[in-house]
Amino acid sequence: MPTDIQLSPLWKPGKKLTEQSNLKKYMDWLFVKKGLYFRSYHDLWDWSVTDVEDFWESLWQYFNIKSHDIYLEVLHRPKKGMIGTQWFRRARLNYAEHIFRNKTKDHSAILFQSEQHGLTKISWEELESKVAAVSTWLRQRGIRPGDRVAAVLPNIPQAVVAFLAVNVIGAVWSSCSPDFGKAGIIDRFSQIEPKVLFVADGYHYNGKTYDTTSAAMELGTALPSVKDLVMISNIDSEVKPERVTSWEDILHLPNFGIDFEAVPFDHPIWVLYSSGTTGKPKAITHSVGGCLLEHLKILSIHQNVKPGDRYFWYSTTGWMMWNYAIGSMLSGTTLVIYDGSPNYPSTQVLWTLAERAKITHFGSGAAFFIACMKAGTSIPSERLSHLETIGSTGSPLPPEVYEWIYQHVKKDVQLISLSGGTDICSAFVAGNPMEPVYAGEIQCRALGAKVEAFDENGNPVIDQLGEMVISQPMPSMPVYFWNDEDNERYQSSYFESYPNVWRHGDWIKITPRGSVIIYGRSDATLNRGGVRIGTAEVYSAVESIPDIKDSLVVYLEKEDGGGFMPLFVVLEENKKLTEALKAEIKEVLRTQYSPRHVPDTIEAVAAIPYTINGKKMEAPIKKILMGMDPAKAVSRDTMRNPEALDGFV
CATH class of the missing domain: 3.40.50.980 (Rossmann fold)
Known part of the structure; x- marks a missing residue:
């Protein structure tokens, strides 16, 4: 788990980097074109989430968005809530067209x-x-x-x-x-x-x-x-x-x-999928215009990506970071892609790629960096002379991995930890080329993302652990979920806990200096190795086995950045949890879904705890197994079978 606020930064931006950064250029542009002067990044962020329309319109103008029609208004809000928010109405554009306007003979695509x-x-x-x-x-x-x-x-x-x-x-x-x-x-x-x-x-x-x-x-x-x-x-x-x-x-x-x-701003660009925690994976639909503006903002301003840079993020085509990495081409980069295992034949393979391809921006899931640290990987810094940033996402990056990167990879590199995900195909919290890097902390809340930490009463708090929420709409939020009649699944996914406020499902702390510490998931999603796995997928496979009556799975984060995924099963009458049955369970999960779905251990229990309305109580069981007082984790009055808790307690 991340430590308390750090005293000494691991990295500070030099004056040259700050002055030549895209963030500084944008701030200078705001002063010249809009008469807006900001003393600090925090002041800029505050404006971006307060004067929402002016901020997003400024990005439209700054990045010279090509529209085949003039937009009528920047933002049209529904009477209540965020669902149904419309941006840049009547504008017509194309995402790929903005990529190909960077066509050049000077460097590879x-x-x-x-x-x-x-x-x-x-x-x-x-x-x-x-x-x-x-x-x-x-x-x-x-x-x-x-x-x-x-x-x-x-x-x-x-x-x-x-x-x-x-x-x-x-x-x-x-x-x-x-x-x-x-x-x-x-x-x-x-x-x-x-x-x-x-x-x-x-x-x-x-x-x-x-x-x-x-x-x-x-x-x-x-x-x-x-x-x-x-x-x-x-x-x-x-x-x-x-x-x-x-x-x-x-x-x-x-x-x-x-x-x-040319299509409308809110025309679908792609469908990404949730983890399938509560049934079939939700088909999260994003807009062409929303992803265009968001990717230009986050990659150019927050990651300082520039024309001619070489951008790499290790991913598969099933992770939103694949889509995100393509977004770097909007800023005129060369996209670097790798197909294969990040650890074959050793953990050096991607670092060798970074050297040979002269990668400027190198990214991967946090699990990769943790694996490199545990394997004792060390890279002579002269091999990575072109490297300016290292990016991490997927799960919280432990403080000791921050320190490992600066000790064993490169001292003068900006470590950018991102967090956001499939829900916006981008990041809510991100990097900042004008601020220092502290171990275990994400540098800042992204421009236009009104991220707050809510306490148990729904009040925003600073320097306290809270529920991560976003209280202003963003263009890259989903336009809808495919086949989601009346937006029921959309509403229940983000807006059930707080009226008209997006609850993201992370425990976070916002430090007094504006950085962010993420403590892991606050819901039942299995965030294993940086890849979110739906419990519903596990149950579908496991409970198809004749000897299994019921099951429950949770993922327990460890302080070292790793985790442990136990699977609990209820057996049919007169059946035993033999080694052969365990092997069958693992094989079914591996075959039907992926190796990541295979649990670390399988344990037999008498019963699975359920709520009165028939939902498996994954989140309370996770809290209990993480050490929370059972009386605080769950009220037995809300349970259909309170005696089922005893086996877990």
Whole structure:
């Protein structure tokens, strides 16, 4: 768990960095163009969450957003709440168009490396040509603005090309990583009914090759909305399926360049998915304009990304950080992508990539940095001379990992811890090139994000542990959840605890200097290794086993940044929890979903605690197992079976 406020910073920005930072340039622009002078970042932040319309309009102007129609108003609020908030009404734009306005011969568009292939370059001309071909083919196949196109692909350049092509024509993108189980993919894509599905014949991971050709064909059959299945040859599989379209054939079709489709600001750009804690994963739908403005803001101003920089974030296509990393191209960067295990053949592999690719901004999940520290990884700093920032997200980064980075990776690097997630495809709290870095602390609340810590009475507090809330709308908040009638799931996901205030589900402390410490999840989501896992997925798989009557799973954060995930099962009458049954449970979870779904231990209990209205009591059990007084963690009066608590207490 993060420590109390630190006395000495691990890093301070030099005067040159501060003066040349994008944040300083934006502040100078505000002074010259708007007559606004701010003495400090905190004053700027306060303005950005108070004069909300003026702030977001200033970003529109500062980043020179290209709209094919003039907007009528910046912000149109519903009568109450945040759901239904409209931004820049009547504006029509295209996300990919803003990426391609950075086309240049001066540097590559993409650098790619995998376990099987060395570093390769993709020019802007090559990227443009391929996006033009795929977008033309999609239009020929009848794909129109608003239609959904899905992908089950490794983190390869073809995935970036496919997304950009889909966005060019105004269609809606959604992707999963191929290591997802079939059930998990169907749970997600069946909700949005994609017309086209991009798949690969396989992928490489941890030194092994996985042929997914047959699984891909099964997916095409299991999703009746899919009219075209496009196969990308990634492992040169010997299986050659029929009735599929070849990616290479598409690239060789004649085209006349890119024709960008302008869509409304709140038009869907992609569908991301929640973890599935309370049923099927929620299909979180984001807007083209919201992600465009937010990604320009967070990457340019908070991460200080500049044209010609090389931006890398280790991710899969199933994590929102993949979408976020593509957003760096809006600022004119070269996108660096890697496909494979971050620890194969050793924890040095990504650091070696950083050296060879001359990466400027290097990011990964907190679990990677923790693994490097535990493995005793050390990188001679001269190897990383181009590195300016190291980014971390997914779960809280422990203070000792901050210190390890500055001792064993690079002393003069800005460590940027981010937290936000799938809900906004960005970060609420982020980096700041004008402020110091303290161990265990996130530098600041992001501009335009009115993040507060609420105490148990719903009052904002400073320097006290509280519930993380956001009390002003942001353009990158979801426009809706797909197929969510009357916004019921949207409302229950964020707005049930506090009227018209977004509850995010993290325990945080805002320090007197404006930095933020995150203490982990306050809800039942399993945040394992930086990847959020839904308990509902675990229950669906485990309780399909005949010997299992009921189950409950929680994730317990440890002080060292790791965690422990126990699974509790109730057995059918006269059944025993044998080693064979444990092995079966683990295999079912691994096969249907992913290795991350496999628990650290499996324990038999007499009963699972339930609320009166029939909900498993995951959060109270987690609190009890983390050491909270059971009387404070749960009221037995609200339980259907209070005696079930005894086995956990």
